[in-house]
Structure formats: C-alpha cells, structure tokens
Amino acid sequence: MSREPHRLAVLKGGPSAEREVSLRSGAAAAEALREAGYDVSEVTVDDANFIVPDGTDLAFLALHGTFGEDGQVQSILDSKGIPYTGANAETSRIAFDKQKTKEKLRQAGIPTPEGQLVRKLEEITLTPPLFLKPNAQGSSVGTHPVTSREELAAALADALTFDSAVLIERFIRGKELTVGVLGDQVLPIIEIHPLAGFYDYKNKYTKGNTEYFCPARIPEEIVRVIQKHALAAHRSIGSAVYSRIDFLLERDINPYCLEINTIPGMTATSLLPKAAAAVGITFPQLCRRIVELSWAARQAERGA
DSSP states (O other): OOSOOOEEEEEEEOSSTTHHHHHHHHHHHHHHHHHTTOEEEEEEEOSTTOOOOTTOSEEEEOOOSTTTSSSHHHHHHHHHTOOBSSSOHHHHHHHHSHHHHHHHHHHTTOOOOOEEEESSGGGOOSOSSEEEEETTOOTTTTOEEEOSHHHHHHHHHHHTTTOSOEEEEEOOOSEEEEEEEETTEEEEEEEEEESSSOSOHHHHHSTTSEEEESSOSSOHHHHHHHHHHHHHHHHHTSOOSEEEEEEEEETTTEEEEEEEESSOOOSTTSHHHHHHHHTTOOHHHHHHHHHHHHHHHHHHHHTO
C-alpha cells in the first residue's frame, strides 16, 4: 500500500435520511477528483451489498448519516481490505454518537452544553428551554427547540422516530458557527445565520434561507479560542483525518462545542469547501488533500 492511490471509487447515496444530500456530495466530489487527476468511478450505495470495482485503490466516502458516518461502511471496507477516506470505524462510531462525543469533549476540557440522554419523557430532568436531537443522526434531522414543558412530549416523540435515544441539551442562544479541520490545519470559522428559526434540515438545504459569513463576525480573540477548541475536538475522538465541528457562541464570548462531523457535506458550495476556499484551497485541491491524508492514515493503521 506504499504507492499513491490513482483509481478511486466515490461511494454515495446510502440508506440514511440524508441520501439525497449524499448523492449530490458524491457527484460533486467525483467531478472534483477527476479534475485533480484521479481515475474515478461512482458507486451508488443502497445497502451493505454494494460492490467496489476491482482495482480500486481507495474508496472516497461521501455517505452522510447512518451507515456512512457511524462506522458501518468503514467496517465493511476494512473486511474487504479496501482503504477509504476519513475517520476509521471506531472514530466514526464515537463521532456519530452525540453522547459519546460529548463525553470525549468533556474529557478534553472543551466546553459543551449540559445534556442528558433519554428514551422516554419521564427520564427528562432538565428544564426548558431545551434542544432535542436524535442521538445518532445528522443534517439536523428530527431536531427540536423546546421552550416549555408542554412542548416536550411531542418533540421527544418525533425525535424518537429517528433513533432509539435522544440527546437533550440546555438551549443556548447565540451565533451558530462551524469550523473545518483538515489534518492539523484549522480552517476559517463560518458563521451560519438562518433568516428564520434555527439551522434545521430545511434551512440547510433550501437556497436563500440562510446567510453564511466567512470569516465569522466575531472578535479575533474568540476566533483563536474556538479554533483551539476545534482542533482539540478533532483530536479527541481519534483519527478523524478531516472533520467539521459545530459550535454555538453565547453572547459573543462563551463558545460551546456541539458535535463533530466526520463526513461533512462535499458539494462545491458546502461549508467545508467554503472554508477551504477562504484560504485559497480550491475544491479539487481539497478533495486531493483528503485523499492524501486518508491514504497516510490507513497506512499508519496498517503499520505500512
């Protein structure tokens, strides 16, 4: 496995609620990788029975959500001896589980909102305002802000349709921020400003619903603090290779780390490519860097 990869298979689609987003990410990444000089095939994944073309050097993962980011596809590829991009299976399992991520953040001394994992209404001890999210989902699927005890039951019931457990956190009002990390390089902070409500699935994927500011409109000293936390979060879960880490900034002074995305959106207009572009890294260059970092990580894991 010492030679550089040339034949790539972009895995896209998948069985999760984020399938359509993944198809777009995969198509965009495949085009960028071809522009970067790779021989690229595209594999639309429906379930665990996907087939990677013979002779593939590396699988480029563009599978968001369940199956793609939770360690399942990584374990399958490991069993087939096929290297892949991004986090390994164990790191993926940790990052996709919001409660496990929160534990890692606390161990690393990174501020994160007070929270609890519940499976039924009677277990909730926190008082509103709260924020509910399925413990293992992405793209803000099934998330709810709750301002009163009366709203809790319906919000919890909906969140539980997406997962068997729900993470409930103290609601923090503030700026929504995200930080990309590429290897050990921390990218500029992006400020996410939904024109109405919060950054839910609709506001993420409906053109014109959200404004983005890169660099974020926050004091320079806070930028340094958040970037330091982002790199520490990236490292806290293990071999992430690359990631996008979400924060809330309360009163422009108190940052709270929310979660770590190990396969963030990868269209040319997604947040990680936006941040990379702000420091002169084109989309094809970003995709090439992900391939190079991932190849090195897989070699290190195999002791090559």
